[in-house]
Amino acid sequence: MNYIISIMPSLLSGAKMTLILFLWTLIISIPLGIIVSLGLISHFKIIRAILKFYIWIMRGTPLLLQLIFIFYGLPIIGIIFQRYNAALFAFILNYTAYFAEIFRGGFQSVPGGQYESAHVLQLTKWQTLRHIIIPQVSKIVIPSIGNEVINLVKDTSLVYVIGLGELLRAGNVATARDVTLVPLVLVGIIYLLMTGIASFILKKIEHSYSKWK
Amino acid sequence: MLELKNITKKFGSRTILNKLNLTILDQEILAIVGPSGAGKTTLLRCLSGLEKVDSGQFLWNNQEFDPTEPSKDNQITGVVFQSYELFPNLTIIDNITLAPRLVLKEDNSQALQTAKQLLHDLDLTGKEELYPYQLSGGQKQRVAIARALAMKPQILCYDEPTSALDPALRAKVGEIILQLKNNNKMTQIIVTHDMDFAHQVADQIFTVKALDFKKVD
Ligand SMILES: Nc1ncnc2c1ncn2[C@@H]1O[C@H](COP(=O)(O)OP(=O)(O)OP(=O)(O)O)[C@@H](O)[C@H]1O
Ligand SMILES: [Mg+2]
Numbered sequence: 509m510n511y512i513i514s515i516m517p518s519l520l521s522g523a524k525m526t527l528i529l530f531l532w533t534l535i536i537s538i539p540l541g542i543i544v545s546l547g548l549i550s551h552f553k554i555i556r557a558i559l560k561f562y563i564w565i566m567r568g569t570p571l572l573l574q575l576i577f578i579f580y581g582l583p584i585i586g587i588i589f590q591r592y593n594a595a596l597f598a599f600i601l602n603y604t605a606y607f608a609e610i611f612r613g614g615f616q617s618v619p620g621g622q623y624e625s626a627h628v629l630q631l632t633k634w635q636t637l638r639h640i641i642i643p644q645v646s647k648i649v650i651p652s653i654g655n656e657v658i659n660l661v662k663d664t665s666l667v668y669v670i671g672l673g674e675l676l677r678a679g680n681v682a683t684a685r686d687v688t689l690v691p692l693v694l695v696g697i698i699y700l701l702m703t704g705i706a707s708f709i710l711k712k713i714e715h716s717y718s719k720w721k
Numbered sequence: 722m723l724e725l726k727n728i729t730k731k732f733g734s735r736t737i738l739n740k741l742n743l744t745i746l747d748q749e750i751l752a753i754v755g756p757s758g759a760g761k762t763t764l765l766r767c768l769s770g771l772e773k774v775d776s777g778q779f780l781w782n783n784q785e786f787d788p789t790e791p792s793k794d795n796q797i798t799g800v801v802f803q804s805y806e807l808f809p810n811l812t813i814i815d816n817i818t819l820a821p822r823l824v825l826k827e828d829n830s831q832a833l834q835t836a837k838q839l840l841h842d843l844d845l846t847g848k849e850e851l852y853p854y855q856l857s858g859g860q861k862q863r864v865a866i867a868r869a870l871a872m873k874p875q876i877l878c879y880d881e882p883t884s885a886l887d888p889a890l891r892a893k894v895g896e897i898i899l900q901l902k903n904n905n906k907m908t909q910i911i912v913t914h915d916m917d918f919a920h921q922v923a924d925q926i927f928t929v930k931a932l933d934f935k936k937v938d
Contacts, residue, residue, distance in 0.1 A: 625806035628769050628799070629820035629872060630791055639819060643810040720810050721854040 515682045515691055522678030523698050526664045529592075529674065530702075533599040533660060538653070540600070541607025548612045559608070566605030572666050574598045579670040595667040603660060610652045614645035647717040654710040661703050675699070722746055723797070723876060723908070728777035730760070730767055736932055737763050740777070743927055745876070745910065750902055752919035753912045755929035761912045762803075764929060765878050768910070769798045781875065793824050799869030803880040805861045807853040807868070813840070814849040817868045825872065832871070839867040842904075843897065859890040866897065876908045877901065883915050891918065898922050 547559045566574070579594040589597060618641055626636040665676040679695030682688075723745045730738040737760040745751045753761050766772040768779070770788035778785050781797050788798065808816050817839065818832040827835070840846055843863040853861055862882065869877055882898075883891045899922060901907040913919055919926055 619806075621802055621804055621806040622808065624771055625800070625802060625808075627771065629868070630793055630796065630824045631820060635823050639823070640808050640810070647810070720852040 511686075511688075511690060512694065515694070518678045518682065519675065519691065519694055519698065522673055522675035523702075525672065525674040527702070529595060529599065529664050529667065530660055532596055533603055534657065536600050537603040537607050540604040542611050544604060544608035545611035545615060548608060549615055563605045563609060566602050567609070571598065571602050571663060572669060574602055575666055575670055591670055591672045594670060595672050599660070599663070603656065606656050607653065610649050610656070611645065614649040615641070617648055618644050650710070650714050650717060654707070654714070657706050657710065658703050661706055662699065722782055724780040725768070726778040726780065728764075728767065729775045730763055730772065731775050738767070738929070739932055745908060745925070747908055748902060748906050749924045750898065750909045750911065750922055752923035752926045753910065753929060754914070754916060754919055754926060756931050757914070759929040759931040761929050762880055765800070765880055765910065765912050769800045769878055796872050796874045797876060799872055799874030799877045801862065801865045801869055801877065801879045801882060803884060805865040807861055807864055809853050812850050812852055813845070813856070813864050816853070816864060817871050820868070821871050835871055836867065839870055842900070843867050858885050859893065862886070862894065863897065870905070870907075876910060878910045878912075880912045881914065882911060883913060883918050891915075895922050
């Protein structure tokens with residue numbers, strides 16, 4: 509027990525880094541994903557082609573490769589990131605692509621008649637988005653977004669590879685130093701707590717959309 | 722009075738409506754009939770600004786207007802879609818009051834009062850707080866009518882209002898259409914396949930001919 513208390517501060521500071529990375533990625537990637545998805549369904553061929561290419565790369569290659577590429581690769585051509593910035597940049601690029609695909613599907617599953625009836629009622633484009641389309645898209649995408657959010661909690665452990673002091677690294681350092689499994693078990697428990705809380709919040713949000721179909 | 726003059730509508734190289742002329746007097750009920758694919762829905766969509774015509778004019782009381790650029794002070798057409806297109810995320814009362822509040826800038830109590838009156842007239846009292854999925858087809862259609870009327874259009878257009886209804890409900894929507902004519906002085910345009918229904922409610926029947934068939938003959 510004393511041992512657990514003694515390693516907790518380092519684990520918690522690792523968990524704090526994990527959480528910061530997680531939150532910033534969500535806060536930036538979700539709005540960006542919406543914007544990119546609007547580009548994907550826009551009438552501009554060139555924009556669509558560029559965005560499709562970007563998504564193809566991001567979803568077709570491992571996030572680990574993207575992290576290594578940005579932190580170890582780009583400095584070779586003179587683009588240097590701090591560890592934390594490299595991690596955040598890679599996560600935002602990667603998760604924006606996934607979110608954009610989810611939102612694209614969401615926007616496309618709202619029937620065209622919804623836009624048309626808003627149009628004949630003279631709602632502006634923005635009013636239509638805000639009052640009609642976004643609520644319907646949200647309801648459709650929340651389960652898929654939820655999956656990605658849980659994935660993101662776990663994916664944050666990948667930044668281990670660029671030497672950022674997050675939760676997994678904190679646990680591994682303690683295990684290697686003290687030759688005991690306890691830190692790794694604790695790390696597992698902390699991840700479970702984080703994914704558990706995220707699932708709980710997502711269920712609540714999902715529930716708030718269940719009063720209409 | 723609404724006049725359509727020389728309306729031509731093409732999709733690509735296919736002409737759907739060719740120099741069509743049509744006049745509807747105030748408070749009249751016009752039924753638009755014709756074979757499937759003739760362009761009835763297309764005509765309605767042009768009139769309600771969902772499609773751009775290639776040439777021709779729309780006149781309301783001898784003043785030309787562009788249906789694709791409606792103004793909030795003078796909403797010419799309201800539309801009841803074949804599949805109603807209620808907003809599933811909004812309650813019945815919000816479906817009806819959303820546009821009056823946002824577009825006509827009515828204040829809440831004013832919009833609510835209009836909506837409640839409409840719900841009462843259309844036999845929907847008590848449904849205010851329900852969501853569209855909780856209503857039957859006929860009730861949804863009446864909400865769609867109320868939603869269109871709340872914008873105070875000059876003309877109410879329906880696409881196939883009887884296609885999804887059983888005989889009893891078909892009679893009921895017929896009654897409502899006549900009630901809107903007599904009590905609300907509403908001018909109405911009804912696209913339908915249903916000749917019996919057209920004869921029952923309409924003052925004037927207009928037949929849209931299928932152009933492609935004519936060319937083949
Ligand atoms: N967006 C579109 N693009 C191309 N062609 C279209 C489009 N909308 C309709 N058409 C064509 O225009 C013609 C008229 O269609 P419309 O839907 O107006 O017919 P309708 O008279 O309403 O038929 P129905 O009685 O089956 O509803 C059809 O041949 C249809 O294929
Ligand atoms: Mg039709």
